[in-house]
Amino acid sequence: MGVMIVLKNITLGQFFPGSSIVHKMDPRIKIITVFLFIVLIFFVKSFYGYLVVAVFVAFVIMTTKVPIKYILRGLKPIFFIVIITFVLNTLMTPGDDPYFSWKFISITPKGLKQASFLSIRLVLLVIGSQILTLTTSPLGLTDGIEQLAGPLKKVGFPAHEMAMMMTIALRFIPTLLNETDRIMKAQISRGADFETGSLISRARNLVPLLVPLFVSAFRRADELALAMEARCYQGGTGRTRMKVLKMSKYDIYGALAFCVLIALIVLDYILAA
């Protein structure tokens, strides 16, 4: 039963619907901002700088009204990476005045500082990108990426095709999950067992699930291709959009707030230097 419960609880991407300023911002601006934010984090030189960034991030999270537990959930996968980074950096950084030293291992003030900076950076980095994916619908994201990658078309980068593929893939995740759930339940009703047995027998038991799933995925792909062609789809050239991405006052608010952060970090950089 475990698998089914997992399937049931998967939310697409991790979009958390809302109507905050951050939600209303243009996806392009958000993508650029997050990109700059990630670069910016590496220029922070002091603890005060990180404090400023943390306050800024906390402020943004508060405006989005996304429950804090969703953001913490996103940190779970990197929890171990952060711990390992912290421990390794603490122990392996050579420096003066060690608190403790044994063979090549030593704990120094410099090591501690470097370790905490790196860990904070990692956490902020993940939270920053979390805010982007939590407040932007998957479709908005792909639209934004397509338009931002537009100039690359000149050098032959298939921006439109990439975005279309991402959109279709995203569109079909819930459909295929539903299908998986249904076929799985149908086979369980016929006595199929997906949970017990050795690894090999378990793999073999997946056949009654995978064969119908592949068949239906191909059927759907076929139908979709036909439907797109029937509506004269010919790739990206000359195609207009129903919902044109537009900048609004919210983007100006967002950009201004971010400029304040940039200014503070630059100040921190100069002071520390």
Place this chain on the structure above:
Amino acid sequence: MSIHFEKLSHVYMPDSPFETKAIDDVTLTINDYEFVGLIGHTGSGKTTLVQHINALLKPTTGKVIIDSLDINSDKHALKELRKKVGFVFQYPEHQLFEETVEKDIAFGPKNLKLPKEEIAIRVEQAMELVGLEPEVKLRSPFELSGGQRRRVALAGVIAMRPEILILDEPTAGLDPGGRDAMLLMLKKMHKKEKMTVIMISHYMDEIAALCSKVLVMEKGKPVIYDEPKKVFAQGERLAAMGLDVPTTTKLIIALEKKDINIPKDILTLKEIHSYIAENYGGDDSA
């Protein structure tokens, strides 16, 4: 076998912005050998409700009791339970996977660890029951027609000899001929195998023709559970829930406007015919 729901509720994705209450405090008993038609608007909780009967879904709160056994109390009872409850999903032909029709139908009985000879007998009988020619046994299910494939899928469930059979829109997507054949088959099977049958359907004519009871669901609650005659006599109430009445009921309403009054609890054309002949005279041979 009888089925009893006791204060059953089911919540999808609890504690998330997508939380929905699909089944809301259902208490209901379905007797042995009943043929229940389950109707309700899309999203009224029909499929969710029936998936509790063989523990594909677990109640958020409440109990499902089948023949005095609380099916979620004992983990080992699950296998036994699924042997007794057959479930035919929507578009069941999508679940076929084996190389031959025979192997696919044998999948269920094989999982029951039955001896080979017994499996062969069951496959044969199931094929006969759903009206499949013995010749198709060795063909691949993927080269059959849609209607044939659905029969194969149904045979796969029948071969397990369930005592309760659940069908989720068994005639959806079939042509009229295929639909009639399917209904006839279900009627015969219900009689012959003495099963309790629950059929979800959007076609009121099917329900009127087959069922001994009709269960109407709305917003996760059963609002009516009664004989088809009594249910379909409440046309306005059904219409308010976005549901239809059988064609015969519509005929009666149309005749009413011409001052021919036939009680609304009559459900078959034959009955209407003899009622008119009896009460309004005329030629009985017509």
